[in-house]
Amino acid sequence: xxxxxxxxxxxxxxxxxxxxxxxxxxxxxxxxxxxxxxxxxxxxxxxxxxxxxxxxxxxxxxxxxxxxxxxxxxxxxxxxxxxxxxxxxxxxxxxxxxxxxxxxxxxxxxxxxxxxxxxxxxxxxxxxxxxxxxxxxxxxxxxxxxxxxxxxxxxxxxxxxxxxxxxxxxxxxxxxxxxxxxxxxxxxxxxxxxxxxxxxxxxxxxxxxxxxxxxxxxxxxxxxxxxxxxxxxxxxxxxxxxxxxxxxxxxxxxxxxxxxxxxxxxxxxxxxxxxxxxxxxxxxxxxxxxxxxxxxxxxxxxxxxxxxxxxxxxxxxxxxxxxxxxxxxxxxxxxxxxxxxxxxxxxxxxxxxxxxxxxxxxxxxxxxxxxxxxxxxxxxxxxxxxxxxxxxxxxxxxxxxxxxxxxxxxxxxxxxxxxxxxxxxxxxxxxxxxxxxxxxxxxxxxxxxxxxxxxxxxxxxxxxxxxxxxxxxxxxxxxxxxxxxxxxxxxxxxxxxxxxxxxxxxxxxxxxxxxxxxxxxxxxxxxxxxxxxxxxxxxxxxxxxxxxxxxxxxxxxxxxxxxxxxxxxxxxxxxxxxxxxxxxxxxxxxxxxxxxxxxxxxxxxxxxxxxxxxxxxxxxxxxxxxxxxxxxxxxxxxxxxxxxxxxxxxxxxxxxxxxxxxxxxxxxxxxxxxxxxxxxxxxxxxxxxxxxxxxxxxxxxxxxxxxxxxxxxxxxxxxxxxxxxxxxxxxxxxxxxxxxxxxxxxxxxxxxxxxxxxxxxxxxxxxxxxxxxxxxxxxxxxxxxxxxxxxxxxxxxxxxxxxxxxxxx
Amino acid sequence: xxxxxxxxxxxxxxxxxxxxxxxxxxxxxxxxxxxxxxxxxxxxxxxxxxxxxxxxxxxxxxxxxxxxxxxxxxxxxxxxxxxxxxxxxxxxxxxxxxxxxxxxxxxxxxxxxxxxxxxxxxxxxxxxxxxxxxxxxxxxxxxxxxxxxxxxxxxxxxxxxxxxxxxxx
Numbered sequence: 001x002x003x004x005x006x007x008x009x010x011x012x013x014x015x016x017x018x019x020x021x022x023x024x025x026x027x028x029x030x031x032x033x034x035x036x037x038x039x040x041x042x043x044x045x046x047x048x049x050x051x052x053x054x055x056x057x058x059x060x061x062x063x064x065x066x067x068x069x070x071x072x073x074x075x076x077x078x079x080x081x082x083x084x085x086x087x088x089x090x091x092x093x094x095x096x097x098x099x100x101x102x103x104x105x106x107x108x109x110x111x112x113x114x115x116x117x118x119x120x121x122x123x124x125x126x127x128x129x130x131x132x133x134x135x136x137x138x139x140x141x142x143x144x145x146x147x148x149x150x151x152x153x154x155x156x157x158x159x160x161x162x163x164x165x166x167x168x169x170x171x172x173x174x175x176x177x178x179x180x181x182x183x184x185x186x187x188x189x190x191x192x193x194x195x196x197x198x199x200x201x202x203x204x205x206x207x208x209x210x211x212x213x214x215x216x217x218x219x220x221x222x223x224x225x226x227x228x229x230x231x232x233x234x235x236x237x238x239x240x241x242x243x244x245x246x247x248x249x250x251x252x253x254x255x256x257x258x259x260x261x262x263x264x265x266x267x268x269x270x271x272x273x274x275x276x277x278x279x280x281x282x283x284x285x286x287x288x289x290x291x292x293x294x295x296x297x298x299x300x301x302x303x304x305x306x307x308x309x310x311x312x313x314x315x316x317x318x319x320x321x322x323x324x325x326x327x328x329x330x331x332x333x334x335x336x337x338x339x340x341x342x343x344x345x346x347x348x349x350x351x352x353x354x355x356x357x358x359x360x361x362x363x364x365x366x367x368x369x370x371x372x373x374x375x376x377x378x379x380x381x382x383x384x385x386x387x388x389x390x391x392x393x394x395x396x397x398x399x400x401x402x403x404x405x406x407x408x409x410x411x412x413x414x415x416x417x418x419x420x421x422x423x424x425x426x427x428x429x430x431x432x433x434x435x436x437x438x439x440x441x442x443x444x445x446x447x448x449x450x451x452x453x454x455x456x457x458x459x460x461x462x463x464x465x466x467x468x469x470x471x472x473x474x475x476x477x478x479x480x481x482x483x484x485x486x487x488x489x490x491x492x493x494x495x496x497x498x499x500x501x502x503x504x505x506x507x508x509x510x511x512x513x514x515x516x517x518x519x520x521x522x523x524x525x526x527x528x529x530x531x532x533x534x535x536x537x538x539x540x541x542x543x544x545x546x547x548x549x550x551x552x553x554x555x556x557x558x559x560x561x562x563x564x565x566x567x568x569x570x571x572x573x574x575x576x577x578x579x580x581x582x583x584x585x586x587x588x589x590x591x592x593x594x595x596x597x598x599x600x601x602x603x604x605x606x607x608x609x610x611x612x613x614x615x616x617x618x619x620x621x622x623x624x625x626x627x628x629x630x631x632x633x634x635x636x637x638x639x640x641x642x643x644x645x646x647x648x649x650x651x652x653x654x655x656x657x658x659x660x661x662x663x664x665x666x667x668x669x670x671x672x673x674x675x676x677x678x679x680x681x682x683x684x685x686x687x688x689x690x691x692x693x694x695x696x697x698x699x700x701x702x703x704x705x706x707x708x709x710x711x712x713x714x715x716x717x718x719x720x721x722x723x724x725x726x727x728x729x730x731x732x733x734x735x736x737x738x739x740x741x742x743x744x745x746x747x748x749x750x751x752x753x754x755x756x757x758x759x760x761x762x763x764x765x766x767x768x769x770x771x772x773x774x775x776x777x778x779x780x781x782x783x784x785x786x787x788x789x790x791x792x793x794x795x796x797x798x799x800x801x802x803x804x805x806x807x808x809x
Numbered sequence: 810x811x812x813x814x815x816x817x818x819x820x821x822x823x824x825x826x827x828x829x830x831x832x833x834x835x836x837x838x839x840x841x842x843x844x845x846x847x848x849x850x851x852x853x854x855x856x857x858x859x860x861x862x863x864x865x866x867x868x869x870x871x872x873x874x875x876x877x878x879x880x881x882x883x884x885x886x887x888x889x890x891x892x893x894x895x896x897x898x899x900x901x902x903x904x905x906x907x908x909x910x911x912x913x914x915x916x917x918x919x920x921x922x923x924x925x926x927x928x929x930x931x932x933x934x935x936x937x938x939x940x941x942x943x944x945x946x947x948x949x950x951x952x953x954x955x956x957x958x959x960x961x962x963x964x965x966x967x968x969x970x971x972x973x974x975x976x977x978x
Contacts, residue, residue: 044903051911052899054846054886058912061845146831225850225858225946226912276848276912277946309851529910529947697906700949728855728944736937736950 026455026747028689031542032610037549038542039756042693046549047533056274059229062244064302067231068097070295071148071305072288073137073155074315075130078164078386078721079176082126082137082157090140090154095147097299099155100139100291102127108297114260114290116352117283117500118360120189121181122389123350124287129162131178131349132388133721134314139291141303164386164721168323168346171385178349178384189351189382194365194440200377203338207329211413213788217320217402219346219387219715220394220708221313221725223733224528226276228316229306230289232296240267243293247272247556248282248526249566252500254558256285257293272556278528279705280393283354283568284317310726317354317390318715321346322364322402328410334418336429339368339376339439341406345391347382353391354568355398356498356505362391362398363655365440366489369407370449370659371429376439386721395705395766397490397569404486405791408771412482412778413787422775423462426485427453435752442489444657445759448749452683453485456661459745460681465665473783478668480780483661484772490760491574491656500565504651507575508562509583511540512645515633517626518550521583524564525576526556530698530762532572535690536580539756543584544591545611545625562647570658570760573690574751579650581755586646590632594644595623597637656751656759660684662772668780671809673799675711675777677740682768685747687759696744698762704739706769712738714792781805815879819844820888828875834868835859837875838885846886846915850944857943860916861885867923869942886915889922897963898922898956907956909947917943921957930961 032038050056087099102125105112113121125136137157142148165176171187178187204210231244241263247253250270258265275282292305307316322343329338345361347353355362361380368376394401411429415422427450436444457463465481472479495504508524521540525532537551555561564576588608595613596603599621606613614622623631632644665679682699689695712732716724725731750757770791777793778786784805789797802808816825819842826841838844838861850858852871859871862884889896898918901907908914917940924931924939931939936957937950945953 045906047911048903048908051908051914052895052902052918053890054844054915056846056911058845058848060849061839063840063843145836146829223946224910224912225856225944226848226910227850275910276850277910279946306849309853309856529908529912531909693906697909697948697952700951701909701945701947702949704949705946727853728851729853733856733944733946735941735944736954737941739950741933741954742949742951 028692036541036545036547036611038538039690043534043538043548043691045531045534058226058274058276059231059244059246060306062231064233067302067304068141068143068299069145069148069304070139070141070292071152072139073152075135075137077130077159077161078133079131079162080159081129083160084158085138086156090151093151093154095143096151098141100295101125109262116350118351118353120351122352124290131386133723136287141295166385166717166719166721168344168383168385171383178386187384189347189384190360192360192380195377196375197377199375200338200340203375204329204340207337208332209330209417210327211410211417212327213410213413214325216790217322217405219321220319220713221715222279222281222394224277224279224281227307227309227312228282228286230292231302231304232293233302234296234300236300243270245270245272246275246282248278248528248568250526250556250558251524251563252503252565270558272526275528279395280354280568281316283392284352286316313731314723314726315388317392318388319392319394320402324406326406326410328414330414334420336371336373338373341378343380345380345382346385347391348385348387348389350389351382352389356492357500363489364399364403366400366442367403367407368438368440370431370485370487372431373439393568395702395763397763400488401767404767405771408484412775422483423457443654445654445751445753446749447659448747449485449659451747452661452685455745455747456663456681456683460663460679478670478780480666480776482664482772482776482779484768485661486768487657487659488764488767489655489657490570491652492569492571493655494653495651505565506649506651507564507579508649509576509579510562510647511583511587513629515630517629519546520552522554522561523576524562525567525572527567531694535694538690539577539580540584543581544588570763573758573760574652574656574754575650578755579648582650583646583648587644591628594628594631594636598623598631653753656754658686658759658764660764660768662768664772664776666776666780668798670802670807673795673802675793680740681743682765683745684764685749686761687750688757695761699744699765700742702763702765703742703769704734705766708734710770710773710791712792813876815876817878817881817883819883820885830876832875833871834873834875834878835870844885844887848912857916858913860919862919867920886918897960901956901959905952905955905959907953913943913945917953925961
């Protein structure tokens with residue numbers, strides 16, 4: 001057994017199971033030896049020793065002296081007027097300290113409403129009416145978790161039910177107005193377009209083939225295994241508000257808290273400790289957070305609020321809920337010429353999506369995907385319904401999943417229309433020249449789509465599978481093969497276009513090297529499992545030759561880390577990772593001056609070699625980064641500032657465009673309608689790879705989160721707006737049994753503009769997997785006349801299709 | 810609310826505490842004993858983040874009362890490493906990247922520990938069924954399976970070498 005101190009051994013320099021036929025586009029470059037462990041090494045994660053021993057520090061683990069607990073009374077109606085709230089019995093209960101209602105927040109300076117990230121407004125606590133089921137109605141603060149939970153049963157709220165509006169198409173008719181607080185009495189929130197309408201209409205009028213499909217990308221919930229929560233600790237003497245929060249974006253949240261509460265920003269400290277999964281669900285500010293902070297302000301004591309799972313599923317931000325009508329045009333040769341899309345975005349009771357401010361439909365216009373076409377036009381309308389607000393990522397870069405699902409589905413439908421193999425239609429229409437300007441205005445940075453398709457087809461044995469399928473079909477067995485060749489857009493983003501509430505979407509790194517050659521590096525992002533403590537250290541190891549084991553990475557404390565916009569939308573490597581490389585390069589520039597001084601040569605006489613500056617032509621004359629670090633504090637050149645540190649705020653010149661091809665094989669049980677994913681090959685290209693082991697882990701996890709909406713997950717509402725998916729018994733996350741053994745691989749096409757040539761990986765599989773699975777199921781049933789199936793593809797749906805087609809067990 | 814005095818051993822240490830009859834075992838372990846490695850994920854026995862061992866059996870402690878553990882031997886994630894040595898499962902999860910956010914990991918390790926104690930040489934399918942009561946949202950399970958396979962191999966190796974350094978405490 002290895003001893004606890006024996007932590008940074010055993011790094012395999014090359015990925016296990018690397019393809020025997022390794023050509024240029026596959027090989028992970030490794031420039032540093034294992035003891036330095038720069039990019040490309042499968043370094044064991046530095047964060048893991050605490051997690052595997054139960055020593056993580058999550059928000060619910062925080063315990064402060066005299067801490068109180070908060071619980072929340074929630075609405076049993078989707079739409080109702082509040083007639084009265086009687087909290088007298090609760091307040092008379094021993095241990096109950098306070099009840100916070102909408103009126104209290106209003107009196108505290110209008111805190112009963114708060115801004116959303118999309119510049120809409122959202123109730124913190126209601127005064128006159130509720131607009132979704134499980135909406136926060138009032139909060140109870142007590143000395144004990146159980147007493148608080150008891151007390152919510154002793155608060156009596158009288159409601160006058162109003163008619164709910166659950167269907168967004170109904171909502172567009174404005175018969176029931178959700179937001180009566182607005183000047184405009186309509187549920188229609190915004191209309192957004194991208195592309196060229198006229199050119200697109202022209203392409204469609206000239207097309208030899210047009211296919212059309214409506215589809216619904218249902219409401220999902222991120223369901224990180226840790227729910228949301230907070231410990232707010234206001235010190236009345238120092239007027240300092242310390243907040244532990246399940247936050248993917250602690251700096252942005254500090255600014256929002258300052259702006260909303262009026263507390264000065266330097267008196268607010270947000271600590272995002274270990275986070276038990278985010279996936280976008282910990283980007284928004286929820287009413288519970290505000291109530292918890294107010295509860296601490298009011299009582300002057302630390303207050304803890306931790307959601308239970310039902311609250312999390314019923315009231316926190318949802319993802320997706322796009323109702324799409326898509327048309328694709330092609331010429332007589334089967335070349336795709338155009339895409340025309342209309343989409344209704346069900347926003348719930350507020351536009352509280354987590355998108356960059358100028359992008360109400362996120363980056364949805366990436367929906368022309370991997371295919372070169374002449375024209376495209378995309379329209380999206382946002383609408384209020386009496387459902388919880390949201391529009392978060394679910395492990396996706398701002399609506400890219402919806403875009404990819406749509407284009408990959410209609411591409412298959414076009415292949416069926418043309419009678420072509422879906423792989424060949426894709427190959428024929430791939431974008432081949434980069435940078436590529438898309439008809440909706442994107443500039444794709446780099447790609448090699450055919451290489452990924454080829455590798456996926458070869459790995460899975462595509463031709464052989466088609467033969468097997470034909471044989472099985474002849475025997476009456478149901479087997480399908482589905483492909484998805486997706487293009488993502490991640491790493492928001494360049495300051496000219498990307499901001500959240502006006503704050504530009506740069507990100508940051510600060511590196512300090514200590515005299516003994518060890519370092520601390522702090523970043524503006526916040527890992528929720530992505531492994532930043534390891535991968536950021538590897539970036540610095542790559543750039544400066546400091547062993548990654550000697551670099552302590554910290555994030556999440558706004559008092560110490562540089563300002564940044566946080567971790568979501570696969571932006572950490574493209575932005576903060578780049579900032580880390582740039583800060584390291586600033587340090588290297590100073591290190592060169594120090595080395596020249598120590599070696600008594602000119603800077604031009606020096607060259608860099610892994611971890612040292614050496615004199616060109618006489619490498620024995622060298623100063624390692626450790627020598628230089630010591631000199632920076634003990635023997636620095638006259639006239640130079642002491643120390644060795646740098647900060648960088650990185651503003652990316654463009655987004656990055658990861659891509660890949662996924663191929664899925666399914667078998668369908670004719671008796672039960674159950675879909676079994678037999679094989680799934682995922683070939684991803686995220687540019688240069690920092691840690692292949694971490695990349696594999698991200699891909700595996702993303703694939704299971706892609707399997708989930710394809711086959712299992714959906715937040716369902718009844719006609720009254722009641723959430724029917726409020727527990728994990730109803731909202732089905734895949735277990736290890738449903739999740740297949742993923743087969744992964746990669747190609748490497750570096751981003752030309754990223755300092756490390758990296759692109760981001762965490763979300764590609766969630767984006768790319770669902771259409772591969774759906775395409776496989778439709779393929780299995782295509783000979784029965786099935787052209788499309790809405791997700792999630794439950795056994796019930798398949799069973800009905802089979803029975804309608806006359807197929808019996 | 811009536812109170813009861815309970816005595817139990819947790820990770821080999823005996824504790825006597827007064828608890829309310831309704832106190833959940835997971836809250837008792839986390840809040841009364843400050844063993845916060847056992848997590849809460851769903852409150853409904855679905856996710857397994859709160860899994861610990863009671864008399865050697867994997868139990869979801871969010872739906873067991875503390876009073877029901879009176880007299881029992883409880884083992885939590887904090888008791889799995891022995892004398893500074895990681896358990897093969899802990900080693901396997903670290904070596905094979907069997908965790909990302911770490912939130913499900915303690916429960917996952919405790920379920921795997923029961924599995925390997927009952928079946929030291931499980932097939933991949935048996936491993937997948939063995940942890941099917943534990944949800945992970947990050948890893949896609951491939952590497953958790955590999956971590957458990959690593960631990961099983963390592964434990965077998967250890968038994969032949971050292972004559973059985975038993976994992977159970």
